[in-house]
Amino acid sequence: xxxxxxxxxxxxxxxxxxxxxxTLACLVxxxxxxxxxxxxxxxxxxxxxxxxxxxxxx
Amino acid sequence: MNxxxxxxxxxxxxxxxxxMVAGVMVRKYVGKVEDFLLxxxxxxxxxxxxxxxxxxxGIVTCMYTAQNGFDKGFAGAVPGILTFLAMFLVGRTGFCxxxxxxxxxxxxxxxxxxxxxxxxxxASGVVIVLGGLLNMGVFLRIGGDFLVSVSGLDPKYxxxxxxxxxxxxxxxxxxxxxxxxLITDFFQFIVMSAGLIITTxxxxxxxxxxxxxxxxxxxxxxxxxxxxxxxxxxWSYVIFNALLNTAAVLTWQTQIARVLAAKDSKTGRKVYxxxxxxxxxxxxxPGIWGIAALALLTPQQVGGNSLMAMPKMLSxxxxxxxxxxxxxxxxxxxxxxxxxxMLTWGSVIYNDIMAPFRKQKWSExxxxxxxxxxxxxxxxxxxxxxxxxxxxxxxxxxLGITGTIYLSSMSxxxxxxxxxxxxxxxxxxxxxxxxxxxxxxxxxxxxxxPLTNWFRKNDTSCGVATYIIVALGMIIGSLLxxxxxxxAKGNE
Numbered sequence: 001x002x003x004x005x006x007x008x009x010x011x012x013x014x015x016x017x018x019x020x021x022x023t024l025a026c027l028v029x030x031x032x033x034x035x036x037x038x039x040x041x042x043x044x045x046x047x048x049x050x051x052x053x054x055x056x057x058x
Numbered sequence: 059m060n061x062x063x064x065x066x067x068x069x070x071x072x073x074x075x076x077x078m079v080a081g082v083m084v085r086k087y088v089g090k091v092e093d094f095l096l097x098x099x100x101x102x103x104x105x106x107x108x109x110x111x112x113x114x115x116g117i118v119t120c121m122y123t124a125q126n127g128f129d130k131g132f133a134g135a136v137p138g139i140l141t142f143l144a145m146f147l148v149g150r151t152g153f154c155x156x157x158x159x160x161x162x163x164x165x166x167x168x169x170x171x172x173x174x175x176x177x178x179x180x181a182s183g184v185v186i187v188l189g190g191l192l193n194m195g196v197f198l199r200i201g202g203d204f205l206v207s208v209s210g211l212d213p214k215y216x217x218x219x220x221x222x223x224x225x226x227x228x229x230x231x232x233x234x235x236x237x238x239x240l241i242t243d244f245f246q247f248i249v250m251s252a253g254l255i256i257t258t259x260x261x262x263x264x265x266x267x268x269x270x271x272x273x274x275x276x277x278x279x280x281x282x283x284x285x286x287x288x289x290x291x292x293w294s295y296v297i298f299n300a301l302l303n304t305a306a307v308l309t310w311q312t313q314i315a316r317v318l319a320a321k322d323s324k325t326g327r328k329v330y331x332x333x334x335x336x337x338x339x340x341x342x343x344p345g346i347w348g349i350a351a352l353a354l355l356t357p358q359q360v361g362g363n364s365l366m367a368m369p370k371m372l373s374x375x376x377x378x379x380x381x382x383x384x385x386x387x388x389x390x391x392x393x394x395x396x397x398x399x400m401l402t403w404g405s406v407i408y409n410d411i412m413a414p415f416r417k418q419k420w421s422e423x424x425x426x427x428x429x430x431x432x433x434x435x436x437x438x439x440x441x442x443x444x445x446x447x448x449x450x451x452x453x454x455x456x457l458g459i460t461g462t463i464y465l466s467s468m469s470x471x472x473x474x475x476x477x478x479x480x481x482x483x484x485x486x487x488x489x490x491x492x493x494x495x496x497x498x499x500x501x502x503x504x505x506x507x508p509l510t511n512w513f514r515k516n517d518t519s520c521g522v523a524t525y526i527i528v529a530l531g532m533i534i535g536s537l538l539x540x541x542x543x544x545x546a547k548g549n550e
């Protein structure tokens with residue numbers, strides 16, 4: 001499995017390295033940011049709703 | 059042939075239910091117009107990134123970027139790289155968006171009133187809404203075409219599907235405004251991203267990188283990798299897209315709404331820099347799907363319609379289970395875009411076009427009623443326009459031309475408003491007139507007259523010319539205004 005992934009990455013960087021690197025960067029960045037945003041975004045929603053309900057009660 | 063099963067239907071149903079419940083539940087927090095339009099400017103960075111990314115990726119985006127991949131190869135993803143650069147630089151420097159957010163306005167035309175007067179504000183509102191709604195008008199049909207093609211649904215249900223989708227989106231947008239949009243965008247971002255990433259890995263696994271590269275090489279040669287040597291692209295395409303995407307980053311109401319809803323200008327800038335690389339993915343991921351369609355489908359299967367090639371390919375290679383996630387992802391993408399677009403164009407109609415009718419301050423209740431009514435009317439317009447308008451040619455070009463109707467003039471007005479003391483209402487008026495007339499004339503000349511072929515072939519050069527003419531209009535118009543009527547002594 002690991003070998004197959006390494007081979008794929010090597011192929012992507014060998015054949016038209018710019019678009020290969022760009023595609024890899026997209027997939028790695030997008031996967032990471034999705035998980036990060038999914039965790040941190042919940043906190044943002046909680047804070048936003050807390051402030052909105054707080055100011056509404058005042 | 060398709061792989062949409064009952065399990066996939068269950069995944070889609072669960073997604074729709076969760077989104078609707080979340081969207082409707084937050085309506086209780088809406089008490090004022092500012093809550094409705096800008097979530098009382100309480101949006102923080104991560105929610106902003108999720109919302110901006112989800113809004114700027116709809117089914118229509120997926121379709122035209124995949125079409126770009128199918129028709130132009132990897133070079134078709136160049137607009138994404140240009141948008142990334144523009145958004146990153148604007149976010150880092152705060153160019154225009156910092157003074158805009160710091161001014162505390164609700165819409166861009168509201169800022170224009172301070173520099174150019176109320177008539178320019180009103181005219182800007184009309185141009186923004188006209189350009190934005192023409193642009194958005196095609197979303198529904200394209201989205202419906204995609205879903206019907208991928209899920210294998212009978213095309214006669216297209217209109218019913220489009221209507222049901224719009225009604226559900228309009229319901230939570232009307233009730234909760236920007237709050238509902240932000241909350242649903244967050245869920246939609248996660249579902250959409252999971253679907254996009256998994257489908258892309260699946261395509262790379264099934265088709266293989268070498269096959270994708272070879273397909274592009276065989277069909278387009280070096281032009282499939284390098285836009286400057288592509289016979290359908292070249293310098294004018296790159297320059298036009300650089301101008302178009304920079305203007306969109308600065309003034310596209312749905313993007314700017316995230317800056318205006320942010321807690322402060324620093325948060326707005328972080329949202330821009332944090333989201334910027336998403337725009338590469340926004341073009342490259344569907345572009346790869348389009349190239350996979352080129353590799354896998356025969357010309358007979360494509361049937362001369364490159365726009366529908368990608369959904370046809372997906373209906374064949376995506377297995378059950380993942381198909382449900384893909385359809386849910388695409389529904390998420392479309393719903394987040396539709397809701398945000400309806401809200402933001404509605405905000406301009408209420409805040410700027412209706413401004414002359416609100417000389418006496420309206421109550422919050424009346425303001426909310428009108429905002430909700432406007433969104434409902436936009437929904438009806440979208441249904442009608444989306445059903446009868448038929449796009450000819452490249453979808454991205456159509457969106458570019460209709461978007462240019464306002465992007466060219468509004469970006470010039472905004473830059474001049476923020477950084478040129480000499481700018482005045484004469485220049486602004488000239489820029490608005492040229493910015494609306496030139497793209498509209500090009501759109502007409504592409505359909506009628508003796509030079510239709512020339513205008514179709516040179517559409518990007520015409521687009522570049524529009525930006526130059528509009529900028530010249532602003533400069534010459536402002537300089538022509540007599541000194542006695544300079545801004546210091548009144549613009550009107």
